[in-house]
Amino acid sequence: MRDFEYFKPSTVAEATSLLAKYKEEAKVIAGGTDLLVEVKENRIRPKYLINIKTIPGLDYISYDAEEGLRIGALTTIRALLKSTELRQRYPIISQAASQFGCAAIRNVATLGGNLCNAVPSADTAPGLIGLSARAKIAGPDGERIVPLEDFFTGSGSTVLKTGEILVEIEVPVPPANTKGVYLKYAIRGTNELAVIGVAVVVTLEPKDKVCKDVKIVLGNVAPTPMRARSAEEIIRGKRIDEAIIDSCARAASDEAHPRSGSIRASPEYKKAMVKVFTKRALREAVA
Amino acid sequence: MKQVIRLVVNGETYEVIVKASETLLDVLRDKLRLTGTKEGCDTGKCGACTVLIDGQAVRSCLTLAVSVEDKEITTIEGLAKGEELHPLQQAFIEHGALQCGFCTPGMILTAKAFLDENPTPTEDEVKEAIAGNICRCTGYSSIVEAIQEAAVAMDKTAQQ
Numbered sequence: 001m002r003d004f005e006y007f008k009p010s011t012v013a014e015a016t017s018l019l020a021k022y023k024e025e026a027k028v029i030a031g032g033t034d035l036l037v038e039v040k041e042n043r044i045r046p047k048y049l050i051n052i053k054t055i056p057g058l059d060y061i062s063y064d065a066e067e068g069l070r071i072g073a074l075t076t077i078r079a080l081l082k083s084t085e086l087r088q089r090y091p092i093i094s095q096a097a098s099q100f101g102c103a104a105i106r107n108v109a110t111l112g113g114n115l116c117n118a119v120p121s122a123d124t125a126p127g128l129i130g131l132s133a134r135a136k137i138a139g140p141d142g143e144r145i146v147p148l149e150d151f152f153t154g155s156g157s158t159v160l161k162t163g164e165i166l167v168e169i170e171v172p173v174p175p176a177n178t179k180g181v182y183l184k185y186a187i188r189g190t191n192e193l194a195v196i197g198v199a200v201v202v203t204l205e206p207k208d209k210v211c212k213d214v215k216i217v218l219g220n221v222a223p224t225p226m227r228a229r230s231a232e233e234i235i236r237g238k239r240i241d242e243a244i245i246d247s248c249a250r251a252a253s254d255e256a257h258p259r260s261g262s263i264r265a266s267p268e269y270k271k272a273m274v275k276v277f278t279k280r281a282l283r284e285a286v287a
Numbered sequence: 288m289k290q291v292i293r294l295v296v297n298g299e300t301y302e303v304i305v306k307a308s309e310t311l312l313d314v315l316r317d318k319l320r321l322t323g324t325k326e327g328c329d330t331g332k333c334g335a336c337t338v339l340i341d342g343q344a345v346r347s348c349l350t351l352a353v354s355v356e357d358k359e360i361t362t363i364e365g366l367a368k369g370e371e372l373h374p375l376q377q378a379f380i381e382h383g384a385l386q387c388g389f390c391t392p393g394m395i396l397t398a399k400a401f402l403d404e405n406p407t408p409t410e411d412e413v414k415e416a417i418a419g420n421i422c423r424c425t426g427y428s429s430i431v432e433a434i435q436e437a438a439v440a441m442d443k444t445a446q447q
Binding site for chain 1 (some may be wrong): 288306307308309310329330331332334339343344345346349350351353354397400401416418419420
């Protein structure tokens with residue numbers, strides 16, 4: 001690896017001021033499982049590496065019955081997986097964590113890193129977008145909050161400006177009768193980037209399986225995780241049965257616009273898989 | 288820029304001079320001459336470089352040495368107690384769970400971290416636990432059997 005200068009800031013303010021000082025020549029490192037691969041393969045050539053993993057106070061999962069969930073950006077995927085709070089209240093997040101690589105990756109990879117690396121297949125993104133999560137960002141000028149759905153601007157890019165880092169993900173309390181499912185499809189099981197990912201978050205009316213609200217979020221079929229809004233329209237307000245699930249899955253497949261030239265799968269195959277996995281996710285969500 | 292760091296490996300403290308960009312894998316092998324840990328893909332995909340840090344499995348090829356100062360690092364060399372092999376090592380031998388042996392250190396350490404947390408796994412849980420470690424030679428079934436047997440032996444010792 002090309003050498004770099006290495007910093008271990010002990011506060012968010014120190015980190016953001018280093019980033020503001022060194023601008024595009026600096027990169028943030030947390031778990032390092034994405035970043036170091038990119039450095040080794042010469043896709044990025046940072047002169048300065050800012051290790052934020054040792055900044056205290058950014059590794060937490062806390063829930064409040066009114067405010068909802070707050071997850072620190074340095075929370076490891078392992079911690080997400082092990083959290084009984086998440087398994088009980090936000091199981092779609094646990095489900096995404098369980099399909100995230102293997103233990104050795106989960107042990108060091110962070111939620112913030114997965115989101116900020118911003119690959120279109122990021123496994124933590126679709127479920128959180130489906131839950132209407134918000135991203136809290138800290139920078140030299142203070143903090144700001146951005147809906148996670150608007151956080152991603154393209155493959156590998158986010159709204160983070162020079163000097164900013166992601167510090168927290170906030171998730172509101174879901175409405176009653178809400179269930180979320182995230183399914184990842186990859187050839188080598190969970191141990192590679194998703195071919196496609198599908199997250200479905202459904203809120204049902206108290207009886208009759210009528211859909212009160214739904215979010216369907218697709219991973220790796222566009223430059224960023226994307227809402228399948230036409231598919232959502234088909235289901236919203238309707239009683240969910242096999243026929244509706246089928247129409248919805250078709251619509252999601254039509255909406256997906258994966259690029260050609262991917263090493264993982266052709267666009268036709270990805271669209272076909274969107275249909276399969278949207279169906280499976282919807283069935284699981286209303287079971 | 289080089290700096291001196293303290294690495295604690297298998298209970299021993301070493302002072303090494305490293306560049307910030309040197310991985311733990313490179314330092315273990317080239318500076319500490321602990322060549323049990325292997326470089327397979329160097330990008331975190333194959334598992335051959337797996338070591339334990341504070342008891343948890345980690346890809347040493349994706350770990351900067353400067354970032355693990357003073358943490359407890361365990362390599363394959365740290366498993367046996369003198370002449371006495373760890374139950375996992377013993378079981379791997381008895382079940383023929385290695386041929387070329389290249390994946391083996393990473394596989395055994397991954398299994399150890401897994402069993403330390405889940406002492407009575409199902410066969411499916413064992414398979415899932417080693418899904419991040421690629422083996423070219425054995426076809427995995429002997430590895431799974433070895434881990435299942437070691438689990439029993441380790442659990443028995445823990446109960447005593």
